[in-house]
Amino acid sequence: MRVLVTGASGYVGRVVVGQLLRRGHEPVGLAHRAKPDIEGVIWRHGDVRDIASLRAATEDVDAVIHLSALAGVRKAFERPVRYYQTNAAGVLNLLEVLSERRAGPSRLVAASTVSVYGVPVRQPITEETPADPRNPYAASKVAAEQAIGWTAAAGAIGAVTLRVANVAGGVGPHGDRDDSRLITRACAVAAGRIPELDVYGDGGAVRDFVHVLDAAGAFVAAVAECEPGHHRVFNIGATAARVTDVVAMTRSVTGRDVPVRFHPSHPGEVRELRTDTSKAREELSWRPRYSNLARLVADQWHAEIGPRPAAPPSMTSCPSVTPNQPTPQRSVP
Known part of the structure; x- marks a missing residue:
């Protein structure tokens, strides 16, 4: 399967790319800065905020693992608009280009965060715990999750969102x-x-906490579980x-x-x-x-x-x- 990985040059992304290679997939890395020297990876230049580059990058792929995002709770309070532009609007751009594809519903695995739960009373937290974001970073991720859910319900994609703990x-x-x-x-x-x-x-x-190898393994495993018309959410912690x-x-x-x-x-x-x-x-x-x-x-x-x-x-x-x-x-x- 040819899989586009946004944020492929980042901390988690390069490990995801490596695991895709080991499991026989063909990874395509999307990077807007330096491209790591990883043998066997097709690299494309682009940015999730640039819909034209996303359209070109997704043209011939079977699935997308979307990792590109701005993270950090304290910085998000200082620049909330920028966080929404990248984390929420970036997902909207990706959903638009995936919805345009004529090859049938696309597979999307998206990274989210356990911080979407806010300050839950009951522990451990299950996926049924209502989202209650307490900062712009978590709120931007909730907005992205909602857009993914509605796009899947319309039949345009099959999607999995992973709410990841501290990698x-x-x-x-x-x-x-x-x-x-x-x-x-x-x-x-x-x-x-x-x-x-x-x-x-x-x-x-x-x-x-969860090891970056284990987190990457969850993203790769989720690619096969994207069912057209459905959006499934999973916690990933350890x-x-x-x-x-x-x-x-x-x-x-x-x-x-x-x-x-x-x-x-x-x-x-x-x-x-x-x-x-x-x-x-x-x-x-x-x-x-x-x-x-x-x-x-x-x-x-x-x-x-x-x-x-x-x-x-x-x-x-x-x-x-x-x-x-x-x-x-x-x-x-």
């Missing part, structure tokens, strides 16, 4: 470069690139951990100190955010394989410092909140 970890030298994310920043502090880790509240807030657990694990994995500065918690901050992923496990046959806390930190640490990292400890020594579903232990072959 972390790395693959070889390629890790997360967004220092606003907890595991990434903790590893940067351990490496001395950032002086200290700012923690808001007492460090007991619980967040859900391991719940407190902020203090991440700090402790980073110290253990790296053998280095992680200086922490505590601040008052932000008003309205979510104390706990855990996803129920049973639907994805049952309907997509998806299982997280790499998302234990030790592996998440170790793989990001590898990417942070280079090819000679400290060995990760066993899971029996990992301080962490028990995940909603256990993550099997496996190493990358």
Whole structure:
């Protein structure tokens, strides 16, 4: 299957492209900046905000995995219009060009976020939990999801939306470069690139993490599950951990100190955010394989410092909140 991946040069995108190749698909990468040197990938230049370039990029593909987006809650408050232009209007452009195709309904797998749920009372969160976005980033994603749903209902596409938790970890030298994310920043502090880790509240807030390899696997698995006329939504998460657990694990994995500065918690901050992923496990046959806390930190640490990292400890020594579903232990072959 020929699959267009928007945002293919990004953190998650390049891993998705790699998994598509390994599973026998023909990936087409859409990039508006530098194009990574990945053998076997067809690269096309374009931007989701430019409908003409999208029309050309989707001309001969069988499916689209849409990852291109602006992320970051705090930045979204500063530039909400830009977030809607990229995250919502970009999806509208994509839906328009897919609806124009004469080859029949297209397949679309779109990335969303668990932050669309806002501050849910019941944990873990299921897909039936109503969306209640509390920031422009999440709101722009809800708008995109709604447009996808209505377009699918009209019969123009078959679609799957994945509401993804906090993606972390790395693959070889390629890790997360967004220092606003907890595991990434903790590893940067351990490496001395950032002086200290700012923690808001007492460090007991619980967040859900998923390895970039596992997240990419979910996107690839979902391509085959796009049914014309239907829009299905799945949570993708794996391991719940407190902020203090991440700090402790980073110290253990790296053998280095992680200086922490505590601040008052932000008003309205979510104390706990855990996803129920049973639907994805049952309907997509998806299982997280790499998302234990030790592996998440170790793989990001590898990417942070280079090819000679400290060995990760066993899971029996990992301080962490028990995940909603256990993550099997496996190493990358």
